[in-house]
Amino acid sequence: MQIDQKSVIRYHGNRMFVYFSLVTFLYSFNPITASHPTLGQEKLVKIVSKIELETLLNLGISQIADYDKNIFAKVNQQDIEKLDELQLNYTVLDSLCTGEYYFAWLTEAESALGLDKVIFVNQDFFIIRVSTPAELNRLLQERVELRKINFTPSVYNRAKIALPPVVYDPTIQAIVDRVSADSVFGLVRRLVSFQTRYSTTDSARACANYIKEKLEGYGLDSVYWQEFSPTYAPNVIGIKRGQIYPESIYTVICGHFDCTSGSPYTFAPGADDNGSGASSVLEAARVMQDYNFNYSIRFIAFCGEEQGLIGSNYYASQARNRGDSIIGVINVDMVAYSLPNRDSASIIGKPENPNCAPLVDYFIACADTYTQLKTQRQIIDRPRSDHASFNQYGYPAIHCRENLNVNNPHYHTIGDTIGGGFNSLDFCTEVIKASVATVASLAQPISIGITEEKMNKANFLVIPNPTYRIGQFRLPKTNEKIKIKIYDIAGKIKIVFDVLENTERFDIDLSRLNSGVYFVELIMAKIRYKNKIVIR
Template structure:
């Protein structure tokens, strides 16, 4: 088809996953685009001397004559130069389903926005507009053209490219994986998707939406922040950014490494969601409370262990507007010289129709990282897996663009999910067994990468006794009328388990005496020391043993 600028006489509303634009640095005057294949890879383009500025899953883009000539010499059938008008904004777009890009764009005609198609072929297009492109939950995903070249892949210096042998997981990881249960996982989804009442800033709250542009997303960010704090993380922070008049925050909890804290591994998922009426109702249970639930449950479990390298647990926002939160974080991490050696991104991991299969989506340079996840899935779960070697459309992609190893974990049948970006994406649509299995695989992968440090406190030892005091929280939570508190002692001896109210007043002692080493479960029936029922509200359970203390937050709703 004709490759020059094609003004759309019927103003085309490209309903993409990104919102109204903001001011950007000047984009290139021209680009060349070439297909990628098993032989014509991104690495081959770099080896030929080209400097890629961006990519689609099956295309690479360059923006200078020398790079275009390098592609031609290496046998890439490049198209270009594709001239880009001055000003405005440039987007890369790709059809999600089986339809080509032309049909997908036509399906998304809505609000009238003047758009020009600079180039289109197969599922891909390059778009330009002087205006702004509205969000829409349709069959096209898009992102803004990058302003800087793609960074070359970073490789973990401990690991050679490729992988000949199956991953051998340390025995401590089995104990961590065993603590993942579907009830706790579904509880996190329900808390985020509005099925359960939660407490935020000391006040009861039930989420109706987590849409990034809605004020309630601020409340969701604070909820995750407070949950990380309640787990006992000393380093919890907001990562603020803004776009198109909207201020938003990523939420980060850090578990520092004991010996190589400069090596960073990230477990992440996007907190935000969308629907047909996102400002009012967007429960976004599968997309993506399911992924955030995996991050929160893993953070809750791994807080009780030590690792040689640092683990960051991140809930991103702005994903549904075009990966804005993760792009902000990844770009700043690259600019700061952070050594991020592995990113595990969870997005839509709690639904299946007929295939109990997980897609592990990454890129060739980090096959070794994808294989570890593949081995974790097969070692600890009944999940089937499929490895896809291209990346697009979720929060792992910005990390890959900055050269950081990353992959996406996503349910195989995500495109069949009947409530995708709809108000019916509620907790009840999710399948806890599948989501818990994906969480187990992701937890095992991140724990393996960060390396359990047995010498400084990872669970181990004889007969399942941990190396230090562990508190696993209470289930159910919220609860009415009773809840079970689980903890483990590293050795037999004096132990105390007590309940306190928000003012620090002792409500009731549940255990005060000698206890054996190992796991314990104690039921609190929601009564005080005199046997009377206590009112609804936030309470804290605290276990003390051998000079150590752990505290957890509980919510009683009568």
């Protein structure tokens, strides 16, 4: 069954309308004005037509978000006067409100919290006011997906992501081929053995320590806990530094390790949700440990996802405050349950602000190139997992999960065990391979599959390396003609030339090439050699 993209987007439009509405008026909450709704109260408005967004920004109207040809903004009386002056088409939707809020997807919110706690409902989408930790814990025992509404304005980003075409690279294939079903199974089994990984338990903190030790064992350059709350276990972050761009330009593969069930403090196995995603992060670090990349990679296991994306929101906000440049985020969440003829992975990305469709297409191209995974392209707003935290701060991030048309009956129950909620190791392994291929391709592996021994035997060197303008090529002595090709990192041929027989060295002017990493291929009748050159 194929999902009707237009109907999905319209349906989620209702959801996002309410989300942006609530965030907007909560952000401006003042307990004094709240008790006097007619005095100095700010309003939430809906403004029709996207083409007016830049106009509103120039007017200085705060807390702007756009969705489905509508703009949502927090305005005061002066802002309303500006809108009237420009004769913009707007509707006042709501006033200020108190409380701590979540938007949620569940079937019986009224029975979970009581009708007075539900302030909006549209089919399975709710906005819920939660007053105490006990109420939140009670809600989390339902089959619910939560996103806590934080009060930080969304980052405006309408730029289209520019990604190179996916070109087959044998080094990436070698990395992907290292992904092992046995290794994945062992990781999931160990995570399940903690009995519960509910975010506020000691077991969750013990699991965070296990993940940290595993990442350290894979030889990453830096591994640390990121504490974000005295209540929750920490995020775990591992960094593999790029050889050319070692600092704040990087790719992320992430998956939360916390879980919940009807008995979250005693038994919440969370094999599919989200032992499968956390294992994806660990397996990716394992198979990439012997390779170097141009760009850095961050392997992140988040906590607090079940409580409303708490850990990932903290990380993404800190990344934005630091000015980090994130190439792309691959969020893996629930990738181990499938049914016959429903065994494709849904690759989900926002249609705009930011436009994540190019990253979705890039993932699918990598899956097609390096794996047997079947995929579904889903360009929809579905902010139900950690990718949404990155989207809020303007970063391209996508969600890889099991088929959206498949409902895992063990979701958020004690039945989410290996053999229950986690019923397809083969499917999970293939998803991990596709995720690894995508992250490796974005990070750009330096080696392209030719061993150092073979290059030394061929005596094929480029001196100096790195170089600036002139490169000296030293070649194997042979009576054959030799062809030299120089490729950029996207696989495009930049220079081609022939070398006469018995030529052992020659100089070539490389000044026409921009700074960066290039690959040099030496072609003879029966053998090819490859090397890398860095141009400053």
